[in-house]
Amino acid sequence: MTDAPLILWFRRDLRLADHPMLTAALATGRPLIPVFLLDPETEAIGAAAKWRLGLSVADFAARLEGMGSRLILRRGAAPESLARLIAETGAAGVMWSRAYDPASIARDTAVKAMLKTAGQVAESHPGFLLAEPWQVETGQGGPYRVYTPFWKALRQRDIAPLLPAPKQLPLPESWPVSDRLEDWQMGAAMRRGAAVCLPHQAVGEAAALTRLDAFLDQRLARYAEARDFPATPATSRLSENLTYGEIAPARIWHAAMHRQDAGDSGAGKFLSELGWRDFAWHLIYHFPALATENWREDWDGFPWRGDSADAERWRRGLTGEPFVDAAMREMYVTGTMHNRARMIAASYLTKHLMTDWRVGLAWFADCLTDWDPASNAMGWQWVAGSGPDAAPYFRIFNPATQAEKFDPNAVYRRRFIAELSRTPPAEALSYFDAVPRAWAILPDAAYPKPLIALDKGRQRALDAYAARKA
DNA sequence: TGCGCGTTTGG
DNA sequence: CAAACGCGC
Numbered sequence: 001m002t003d004a005p006l007i008l009w010f011r012r013d014l015r016l017a018d019h020p021m022l023t024a025a026l027a028t029g030r031p032l033i034p035v036f037l038l039d040p041e042t043e044a045i046g047a048a049a050k051w052r053l054g055l056s057v058a059d060f061a062a063r064l065e066g067m068g069s070r071l072i073l074r075r076g077a078a079p080e081s082l083a084r085l086i087a088e089t090g091a092a093g094v095m096w097s098r099a100y101d102p103a104s105i106a107r108d109t110a111v112k113a114m115l116k117t118a119g120q121v122a123e124s125h126p127g128f129l130l131a132e133p134w135q136v137e138t139g140q141g142g143p144y145r146v147y148t149p150f151w152k153a154l155r156q157r158d159i160a161p162l163l164p165a166p167k168q169l170p171l172p173e174s175w176p177v178s179d180r181l182e183d184w185q186m187g188a189a190m191r192r193g194a195a196v197c198l199p200h201q202a203v204g205e206a207a208a209l210t211r212l213d214a215f216l217d218q219r220l221a222r223y224a225e226a227r228d229f230p231a232t233p234a235t236s237r238l239s240e241n242l243t244y245g246e247i248a249p250a251r252i253w254h255a256a257m258h259r260q261d262a263g264d265s266g267a268g269k270f271l272s273e274l275g276w277r278d279f280a281w282h283l284i285y286h287f288p289a290l291a292t293e294n295w296r297e298d299w300d301g302f303p304w305r306g307d308s309a310d311a312e313r314w315r316r317g318l319t320g321e322p323f324v325d326a327a328m329r330e331m332y333v334t335g336t337m338h339n340r341a342r343m344i345a346a347s348y349l350t351k352h353l354m355t356d357w358r359v360g361l362a363w364f365a366d367c368l369t370d371w372d373p374a375s376n377a378m379g380w381q382w383v384a385g386s387g388p389d390a391a392p393y394f395r396i397f398n399p400a401t402q403a404e405k406f407d408p409n410a411v412y413r414r415r416f417i418a419e420l421s422r423t424p425p426a427e428a429l430s431y432f433d434a435v436p437r438a439w440a441i442l443p444d445a446a447y448p449k450p451l452i453a454l455d456k457g458r459q460r461a462l463d464a465y466a467a468r469k470a
Numbered sequence: 471t472g473c474g475c476g477t478t479t480g481g
Numbered sequence: 482c483a484a485a486c487g488c489g490c
Contacts, residue, residue, distance in 0.1 A: 228471090343471065383471090394490055395472050402471090458472090462490090 004092040005031035005172045006121065007085055009078075010071070011042075011104075011245075013097035013127055014060040015205040016165035018248035021097045021125035023163045031172040033089060034064055037082075038075045038184055041103045045371065047189035048335050049243070052201060052369035054186025056244040059204030061181065069169045073179040078107055079114050086120065088176045093121025097128055097245070100281050101373050102288040130159050130249050130278045133285035143286035146389050150282065151275045160250045165205075192332060196434040200334035201240065201369060208241035212252060216259055223266030227273075230327075230338035231411035236270070239370040240336060242277065249274060280374035283388060290387075291377040292358070299386035301469035304356035310451055311355050314348070315363050316439060317431070320450035322413040322420065323403040324348045329416040329431045335369030340406055346383040347397035352457030354464060357384040385465075393465045396458050419447035 006025055013019060025032055036057055045053070061071035074081045082094055093115055099108065108124065115122035126132055136144065136153050144150035187194050202211050215236040219226070226234035241247045252274055260267035284290050294300055305311075313319050317328035327341035337345070342364075349360045357380040364380075365371055381387025385395075407413055410420070416431065418424035424443070432443045452460075 340471085347471090391471065392490080398472070401473095 003028075003030045004090050005033050007082065007089070007091045007094045008032055008034045009082065009094050009096040010034060010036050010060070011096060011099060012243070013245035014056050015208075015246050015248065016063065017205065017209075018127070018160075018163050018251045019097070019165075020127045020160065020163065021095050021123070022166065024123065024125055025095050026166055026169070029170070030092065031170045032069070033072060033085070033091065033172050033176070034069060034169070035072045035074065035082075035085060036060075037078055038073070038179075039078045039081065039107070041078075041107050044103070046366040046368070047191065048197070048367050048369045049365070049371040051187040051190050051194055051197075052203075052240070052335065053244060054181065054184065055201060055203045056246060057186075058181055059246075063205065064169070067166075067168050069171060070175055070178065072176055073181060073184070075179055075184065079111050082111060083114065085176055086118075089172065089174075091120075093123070095121065095123045095125065098124045098126060098132075099128065100133060100285045102284075102291075126160065127248055127250075128245060129281055130154060130253055130274070131157055133282045136278075136282060143282060144279070145283075147276065147279050150279050151272060154275055154278060155271070159253050160248075162251060162254060191436045192434045196333055196430045197335045197369070200336070202237070203246075205246050208238065208247035209251075211236065211238060211241065212247060212255060216255060216264075220256070220259055220264050220266045220270060224269040227269070228340045229406050229412075230330075230341050231407055231409075231415065235339065237336070239277075239372065239375075243370050243372055249277065277372070277375060280372070280378040283378055284374040287388075290381065291373060294386040295381055295388050296386050296390065298468075299384070302386075303354070303464055303468065305354050306356055307359050308353075308355065310353045311349065311359050313448070313451060314345075314353060314355070314360075316435065316441065317416075318441070318448050319348065319353075320448040321348060321352075321399045321454075322410075322417060323399040323407065326407075326413045326416040329428075331364075331367050332434045333416065333427055333430050335367070337368070338412075340402070341412075342379065343383055344397050344399050344402050346380055348399055350380075350384040351396045351461040352452055352454065354461055357381060357386065394462060396461060398454055398458070400454060417447065418443045419445070 006028060008025055016022065064071050112122045131154055136150060138144055219234055223234060226232050238247060238252060242249060256267045256271050317325040319325055324345050327337055327345040330341060331337040346360055349355045350357050361376055361380045364376055378387060382390045385391055385393045414420050415425055415427050418428035429443060432441060435441050
């Protein structure tokens with residue numbers, strides 16, 4: 001008689017290498033049943049992220065099948081789905097990699113309690129972050145609220161070593177039935193043409209590792225000076241792969257460290273940007289309200305505007321402010337947005353249009369294929385001025401000045417705004433294929449007039465802050 | 471990762 | 482006297 005199998009519950013860890021849970025599972029010697037659940041918590045993510053997750057699940061399933069294993073798909077709440085799988089397979093229990101957002105923590109806590117009550121294996125493992133959020137502490141023993149000291153503490157830690165990808169997994173005597181991924185319709189909520197977005201995705205572990213190597217070889221040396229120019233391919237684009245766990249941050253860490261030791265000048269800056277991702281998760285783990293409430297209470301009295309016709313123009317990339325519109329259209333066409341452009345687009349919405357940062361956050365959640373709830377909550381509150389370690393209220397980006405500085409030849413603006421060129425590039429034209437029909441946006445329409453003069457919008461936001469109710 | 475103002479600097 | 486620098490909101 002063979003050992004009872006283990007269920008490997010994959011979530012945001014869709015890779016084989018550098019995978020602590022998988023390594024621990026293999027060490028048990030038990031047969032392994034890889035599972036992916038489409039549970040309500042996963043169903044709740046934004047349209048683009050859900051579509052992109054479907055691509056990742058398909059890639060990972062094919063990878064497992066190539067090894068002679070499988071990825072079993074089930075839909076429904078996690079506790080019930082896992083209990084049913086255990087009953088069907090006689091499994092000894094479940095292992096998974098930790099998640100750190102409030103909804104996942106609540107779900108996983110309930111699953112762990114259920115399994116332990118039943119005397120089952122219930123093991124959670126690290127791997128999504130460089131350090132567990134509770135492992136990085138200030139001298140006084142609490143969580144960090146400011147990045148620089150957090151970073152100093154993080155970089156002194158030993159980051160988890162690399163782990164080999166298994167060549168094969170021990171197979172169960174029989175497989176439980178699986179849903180078909182196509183039946184899940186993971187792209188159903190995409191209101192735009194996924195076909196436009198697809199060529200801009202690099203899906204799966206192999207693509208992620210290729211992307212990392214290409215970045216280190218071709219871009220790292222110039223990263224520090226080139227990363228702020230959105231027309232330049234200077235960034236790693238690995239946020240997309242990190243979101244789904246197609247690559248471990250520890251692998252990126254060690255690879256960049258190796259380059260730093262070899263004297264590569266951009267490595268330090270890049271490592272620090274990777275550190276920001278951990279910091280965001282550190283913050284949201286210790287302060288879950290960061291995703292929904294103003295971190296700094298002095299912003300509670302600010303007369304934020306809710307959703308509006310102006311906000312809708314912002315979403316559509318029709319504000320008449322070219323840097324902002326290019327940014328919003330880039331997100332529509334590619335599923336991502338350059339970091340500099342995110343700051344400009346977010347600043348314009350929250351300051352010049354005085355719109356509540358949660359309105360912008362919700363749209364990014366729906367449109368980004370690299371959607372990360374922690375980085376976005378931190379980033380939006382930073383721009384709005386309401387966040388930890390935030391920009392002071394008077395630091396309001398001027399999109400025209402920023403464009404002169406970071407897009408001096410208008411290459412980025414022209415790349416995504418067809419109205420600005422006689423012969424627009426393909427990306428600019430594909431925006432019109434990407435947007436919903438209902439928007440009725442045509443390439444031959446005139447480029448819109450600005451929603452508000454930049455100096456006027458800036459002054460309005462400053463006055464509103466000064467006059468806010470205490 | 472602002473902006474406007476006054477001061478300093480270097481030709 | 483233009484451009485760089487420093488300061489406070």
